[in-house]
Amino acid sequence: MEKWSLMTITVLLGLIVRWTVSFGSYSGAGKPPMYGDYEAQRHWQEVTYNLPIKQWYFNTSDNNLQYWGLDYPPLTAYHSLLCAYVAKLINPDWIALHTSRGYESQPHKLFMRATDGLQG
Numbered sequence: 001m002e003k004w005s006l007m008t009i010t011v012l013l014g015l016i017v018r019w020t021v022s023f024g025s026y027s028g029a030g031k032p033p034m035y036g037d038y039e040a041q042r043h044w045q046e047v048t049y050n051l052p053i054k055q056w057y058f059n060t061s062d063n064n065l066q067y068w069g070l071d072y073p074p075l076t077a078y079h080s081l082l083c084a085y086v087a088k089l090i091n092p093d094w095i096a097l098h099t100s101r102g103y104e105s106q107p108h109k110l111f112m113r114a115t116d117g118l119q120g
């Protein structure tokens with residue numbers, strides 16, 4: 001039984017650390033034009049949600065590949081799309097085409113950490 005409590009404590013500690021870190025700053029926060037670590041992920045949600053699949057990997061007026069262009073295989077892109085649906089439910093601003101660029105807020109940061117965790 002002692003082993004179990006040790007494991008539980010370790011897991012909880014891990015979660016707490018993760019949670020705390022998610023409130024801290026991250027590289028590139030608030031720095032245009034590329035913004036922070038998770039802007040790439042957020043941008044992919046924006047792109048995959050708003051554009052037809054055929055356009056995901058092509059440079060168009062709605063998809064500037066020089067700005068965090070999607071360079072992951074489709075499987076990861078579908079994960080972005082899935083997260084985008086959830087994001088849309090919570091706050092459509094998070095993935096609004098064009099206008100969501102560089103979006104940053106505390107709830108959104110938590111959302112990104114959470115979905116990142118789901119990804120592994």
Ligand SMILES: *[C@@H]1O[C@H](CO)[C@@H](O)[C@H](O)[C@H]1NC(C)=O
Pocket residue numbers: 059060061062063064065066
């Ligand atoms: C891609 O599209 C953007 C506009 O979304 C444009 O500014 C950029 O020059 C294009 N890049 C290429 C390589 O065509």
